[in-house]
Amino acid sequence: MERTAEFYIVKRGDTLSKIAVMHHVTLDRILEWNPQITNPDIIHPGQRIRVAAPETQGEYEPFPGADFFQSSVTSPVIEAMGYRLIEEGCSAYADGPDSQWSEADRKSYSNWQHKLGFSGQDADGTPGRTSWERLHVPAVYQ
Incomplete structure (x- = not known):
């Protein structure tokens, strides 16, 4: 299975529902992972949103020092x-x-x-x- 990016950069025309479908998760899960989104109908191009949980990734960032x-x-x-x-x-x-x-x-x-x-x-x-x-x-x- 191809690895899904942890974060997604919103593009013009995107909706949270469309992003959820693209990343094979529910809209509720996207909202759970992005508490800064208070209105699911308002997202902006360039906004970075989380689209996968750490468990989905299976890898963690090494300590950068x-x-x-x-x-x-x-x-x-x-x-x-x-x-x-x-x-x-x-x-x-x-x-x-x-x-x-x-x-x-x-x-x-x-x-x-x-x-x-x-x-x-x-x-x-x-x-x-x-x-x-x-x-x-x-x-x-x-």
Whole structure:
């Protein structure tokens, strides 16, 4: 079976129902994976939406190293991490994650570290290998 991309970029004329059919999932599942979508009738070209669960992918992003997590870094890996943090109930996002590392990412990740039982410097919001591997950030295909 061909692997489905974890995220889909909305194109002109797309609807959530059409996207769900293309990726062999239900509209309800798309809405579950995309809590930032408050009205299923309103999506925009260029918008990135999640179209597959981590279990569907079978692969996770390898730990990119602590130096990766800087405000100058923009990567779909950061957005995928943010959605996993939301799924784990660790969100500190006002509007949902995006691809640029931010203070909301750091706070959300710190919440994840605390959930795992880390404290002090080990829960400062900078991902480390152990907590990253336990988060199971789905592989991002670009």
